[in-house]
Amino acid sequence: MNQDSAGRLVERLRSWVADAPPGTRLPSSRALVAQHGVSPVTVHKAVQHLVAQGLVESRPGVGTFTLTAPVPRTADLAWQTAALGARPALLPGLASPQRSGRPDAVELRGGYPDPALLPERLVRAALARASRGDAAVQRMPPAGLPELRAWFAREAGRHARPGVTPPGERDALVVAGLQGALGSVFRTLVGSGGALVIESPTYWGALLAAAQTGVRLVPVPSGPDGPDPDVVDHALATSGARAFYAQPTFANPTGGRWSEETGRAVLAAVRRHGCFLVEDDWAHDLAIDVDPRPLVGHDDDGHVVYLRTLTKSVSPALRVGAIVARGPARDRILADRAAQTMYVSGVLQAAALDVVTQPGWARHLRTLRAGLRVRRDELLEALTTHAPEVEVAHRPVGGIHLWLRLPDGTDPAEVVRRCEQQDVLLAAGDEWFPAEPTGPYLRAGFAGADRDRFAEAAQVLGAVVREVATAR
Amino acid sequence: MNQDSAGRLVERLRSWVADAPPGTRLPSSRALVAQHGVSPVTVHKAVQHLVAQGLVESRPGVGTFTLTAPVPRTADLAWQTAALGARPALLPGLASPQRSGRPDAVELRGGYPDPALLPERLVRAALARASRGDAAVQRMPPAGLPELRAWFAREAGRHARPGVTPPGERDALVVAGLQGALGSVFRTLVGSGGALVIESPTYWGALLAAAQTGVRLVPVPSGPDGPDPDVVDHALATSGARAFYAQPTFANPTGGRWSEETGRAVLAAVRRHGCFLVEDDWAHDLAIDVDPRPLVGHDDDGHVVYLRTLTKSVSPALRVGAIVARGPARDRILADRAAQTMYVSGVLQAAALDVVTQPGWARHLRTLRAGLRVRRDELLEALTTHAPEVEVAHRPVGGIHLWLRLPDGTDPAEVVRRCEQQDVLLAAGDEWFPAEPTGPYLRAGFAGADRDRFAEAAQVLGAVVREVATAR
Numbered sequence: 001m002n003q004d005s006a007g008r009l010v011e012r013l014r015s016w017v018a019d020a021p022p023g024t025r026l027p028s029s030r031a032l033v034a035q036h037g038v039s040p041v042t043v044h045k046a047v048q049h050l051v052a053q054g055l056v057e058s059r060p061g062v063g064t065f066t067l068t069a070p071v072p073r074t075a076d077l078a079w080q081t082a083a084l085g086a087r088p089a090l091l092p093g094l095a096s097p098q099r100s101g102r103p104d105a106v107e108l109r110g111g112y113p114d115p116a117l118l119p120e121r122l123v124r125a126a127l128a129r130a131s132r133g134d135a136a137v138q139r140m141p142p143a144g145l146p147e148l149r150a151w152f153a154r155e156a157g158r159h160a161r162p163g164v165t166p167p168g169e170r171d172a173l174v175v176a177g178l179q180g181a182l183g184s185v186f187r188t189l190v191g192s193g194g195a196l197v198i199e200s201p202t203y204w205g206a207l208l209a210a211a212q213t214g215v216r217l218v219p220v221p222s223g224p225d226g227p228d229p230d231v232v233d234h235a236l237a238t239s240g241a242r243a244f245y246a247q248p249t250f251a252n253p254t255g256g257r258w259s260e261e262t263g264r265a266v267l268a269a270v271r272r273h274g275c276f277l278v279e280d281d282w283a284h285d286l287a288i289d290v291d292p293r294p295l296v297g298h299d300d301d302g303h304v305v306y307l308r309t310l311t312k313s314v315s316p317a318l319r320v321g322a323i324v325a326r327g328p329a330r331d332r333i334l335a336d337r338a339a340q341t342m343y344v345s346g347v348l349q350a351a352a353l354d355v356v357t358q359p360g361w362a363r364h365l366r367t368l369r370a371g372l373r374v375r376r377d378e379l380l381e382a383l384t385t386h387a388p389e390v391e392v393a394h395r396p397v398g399g400i401h402l403w404l405r406l407p408d409g410t411d412p413a414e415v416v417r418r419c420e421q422q423d424v425l426l427a428a429g430d431e432w433f434p435a436e437p438t439g440p441y442l443r444a445g446f447a448g449a450d451r452d453r454f455a456e457a458a459q460v461l462g463a464v465v466r467e468v469a470t471a472r
Numbered sequence: 473m474n475q476d477s478a479g480r481l482v483e484r485l486r487s488w489v490a491d492a493p494p495g496t497r498l499p500s501s502r503a504l505v506a507q508h509g510v511s512p513v514t515v516h517k518a519v520q521h522l523v524a525q526g527l528v529e530s531r532p533g534v535g536t537f538t539l540t541a542p543v544p545r546t547a548d549l550a551w552q553t554a555a556l557g558a559r560p561a562l563l564p565g566l567a568s569p570q571r572s573g574r575p576d577a578v579e580l581r582g583g584y585p586d587p588a589l590l591p592e593r594l595v596r597a598a599l600a601r602a603s604r605g606d607a608a609v610q611r612m613p614p615a616g617l618p619e620l621r622a623w624f625a626r627e628a629g630r631h632a633r634p635g636v637t638p639p640g641e642r643d644a645l646v647v648a649g650l651q652g653a654l655g656s657v658f659r660t661l662v663g664s665g666g667a668l669v670i671e672s673p674t675y676w677g678a679l680l681a682a683a684q685t686g687v688r689l690v691p692v693p694s695g696p697d698g699p700d701p702d703v704v705d706h707a708l709a710t711s712g713a714r715a716f717y718a719q720p721t722f723a724n725p726t727g728g729r730w731s732e733e734t735g736r737a738v739l740a741a742v743r744r745h746g747c748f749l750v751e752d753d754w755a756h757d758l759a760i761d762v763d764p765r766p767l768v769g770h771d772d773d774g775h776v777v778y779l780r781t782l783t784k785s786v787s788p789a790l791r792v793g794a795i796v797a798r799g800p801a802r803d804r805i806l807a808d809r810a811a812q813t814m815y816v817s818g819v820l821q822a823a824a825l826d827v828v829t830q831p832g833w834a835r836h837l838r839t840l841r842a843g844l845r846v847r848r849d850e851l852l853e854a855l856t857t858h859a860p861e862v863e864v865a866h867r868p869v870g871g872i873h874l875w876l877r878l879p880d881g882t883d884p885a886e887v888v889r890r891c892e893q894q895d896v897l898l899a900a901g902d903e904w905f906p907a908e909p910t911g912p913y914l915r916a917g918f919a920g921a922d923r924d925r926f927a928e929a930a931q932v933l934g935a936v937v938r939e940v941a942t943a944r
Contacts, residue, residue: 048829052619053641054626060831075637076773077799079746083714084661084800115609124603127819131599137587139788147524154526165547169525176648179814189556192664192686208811214664214686242555274551302549316611317819327549328556339680342651345820347599347789357520359532 005038009046012036017055017066026056026064105423106457110448111252112316113286113400117371117447119355119364123315126354127347135346142338144174144322145349151356152322155284156306159297167296167324173334176344177319178282178309182209184336185305186245189276189329190215195241199227201403201432201441203252203280206245210434219434222251224394226258229265236273243276243305249292250283253432253443254403255396263295270303276329279306285313285365286447288373289397302326305333310352312400313368320344320352372400372447379446382454387462389469390442400447403429406440410468415442418464424457477510481518484508489527489538498528498536577895578921578929583724584788585758585872585919589843591827591836595787598826599819607818614810616646616794617821623828624794627756628778631769639768639796645806648816649791650754650781654681656808657777658717661748661801662687667713671699673875673904673913675724675752678717682906691906694723696866698730701737708745715748715777721764722755725904725915726875727868735767742775748801751778757785757837758919760845761869774798777805782824784872785840792816792824844872844919851918854926859934861941862914872919875901878912879941887914887936896932 013026027035032043047064050056058064130136135145143149149172157166175181182205190196192214198206199222210217218239220227226248236244244266248258258266270277281294296306302325309321325333355361376395379402383390391405406412412428419426429441442461449457485498499507504515519536522528530536602608607617615621621644629638647653654677662668664686670678671694682689690711692699698720708716716738720730730738742749753766768778774797781793797805827833848867851874855862863877878884884900891898901913921929 052825052829053622075798080774080799080801083746112611118609120609124608127603127608128600131596131603136596136599136789137590137592137787139584150525177814180812183812212811274555300547302547302552315609317608317817319817326547327552329552339684340652340655342649345789345791348817353524357524362532
């Protein structure tokens, strides 16, 4: 709101309110229009903003008045230390991709694409239509809008191999983003104290969800081509794990992709041990060089519990995704979701369905792919030129991140701290490891930041890495 | 979609598709317009619907084709029995208020007001504005939209007693509905295995959240005037509980409201034992005879963790609420929420803020109150006239439910089953008790059903109760 005329008026009125005694009546709208040379709509917006911030109150038919400012006392919150106990080791606060930085910094931490890469027109039109439809005023069934469930099932079924029955509408459950879905899946399939095999490194949000649900992590090393199926087999056999959580396609953070053989071998191991593969296909729409071929297409016996999201390819405001699961697992996950969130807002579901069934959707996916390719290549080039000390572990074929290895002995946290002082925001790789990190890594997202500043960011990173190396 | 022309066209095309061999090309849009006498927009909508349902696929520039129907095989899902283990006792499936019934039934189970009681015009206009603003394309901070947080803090602060510092924007965290919030609060303040004191009967969603987070429930009996503060004091002292979950204002299911003295005494006990009061003010906007006076107004030392929602008074599609908490408790709850859901859709937050800062909001609350009063009184009268065997435990002064006691020895489940056969949907009271029910109760919601059918519903209930009594 700071850029527009209402924003400027808010700032002026805010200082006026600060100087006025409590209970003072604001000038009338007409007077404000005249005094500040703005439209009545602008005055209305600015006053509403002050009402929302609790600086003034409207008394209908009388006018708008400044509020009484209470004298704050010093609260006694120390008792909470005893009540809450020691700080939990695994949920210390917000993870680095969730923190916000200075608006003029180069944001390479984030997990979200630049708004310019997203189908803004489709999204706005879909939301406008949803605001006029039933979804704006009705409650949704816990499993989701039937047409949207059918769409997600069909998407998963597109990859069904010959002879495999694709999932149906009933097998798809709509969720509000994948983070809560991970919690439900871990709680339902594994449960507190149960073992969950997991790739290392892997998505920090999955590590958080595991910590929240109290599952015991059994990490297996994974790289650009996925884990060694024999190691997975051994981990499943010895841990008694009920599930293996993995990102076979465009893994976060490495950008890797399992080979067809790895996928088949892991799935065979999962079947042999009578457990689940939780396939997190978070980057399905973020392919760059190759098309996604999710493993859910190999399975109709309910071994694969498949996760898909639209948040990153449609809009961060349309937090809509789906869990595809079959049999009793599906029923239990639904009961858990319903107990967690009741249902997902119908407006978001209707708008998401609208976007993905427009003719413009396929076009958007092509544009997005081209945009991600340019950004990936530009950041790679900038790093090669200006930060040759940093090794790009793998040229990602999809997703939105580069996984960077620093020279041995470099402290990633120190590099991140010094870069941040120069307005370049990166994430230390440690957050992606379920155990001790196996090396000094950084994660750099290429989808969110200003492309024109990739070179500047790489220069800062290169200089900081050299500086930290010298200081050792 | 069944009522309109697109819906009729969908039905016709669906049977056409069912008869056509896979891969058959649909008639062109122009041909469909001519054949069915509908507009091009209607054809477009109908075809989109078939695409979403996976019955046809669009090949841009070529046409629309029927899809290959896969031959389903019989899946082997029996292995899941061993993998999942015995059915969890506490999350057996969907609770009765979450189940959907026949559309022509009298729906007295639900926890949501009739759309006619909600501010549909405000909601649609707010969503339309949100679809044009930044919120449609931007990610939100984990704690929520600052202006909306300020509004929730101010609302809680309106009830601050003299000398108590009201909460600020920082103390309010936006959540997507209260169900997930309860989970986060229980997990954060109590933790798995920890003790939580809770009213009995109380909200089934809180019992579910407690089961999911593994907290140990310590029930205290509660009625129309709240619990006995001495019993609460004793429960806190002997259980070592870290929190007391309660609905002091318009409790679900009883519609009760704690007296001022009960509130003060319970708060004193909570302070004495160094623990939290989780005040679930779910029905703040659903007052009927008296104004809500939440206990959060008595506290600025962070003992009260306060929950408020707009879902029931604005729109079921705007699942937006807030947790108001202070100190380290607030920080830990925020970290847990971020790990659970990352953030709440900006569209929903912007639209909710828009609705509650409109001049029409205060008017809506007055209309809603009047509407609830009429419905409560009409259902009470219908029951007195037609089902005198059923005792209304308490005339609720707010909220949306009646809590009905059946004659001793009557099985509520049997009454519910027989009423359902006659298209009257009620909920057995058992789901609201954390332990064995202390009597045969039913819960009847008066806000959602068709008012004109209250008499019919009461007649059915009365006849069923007499029938069941005779059968014993």
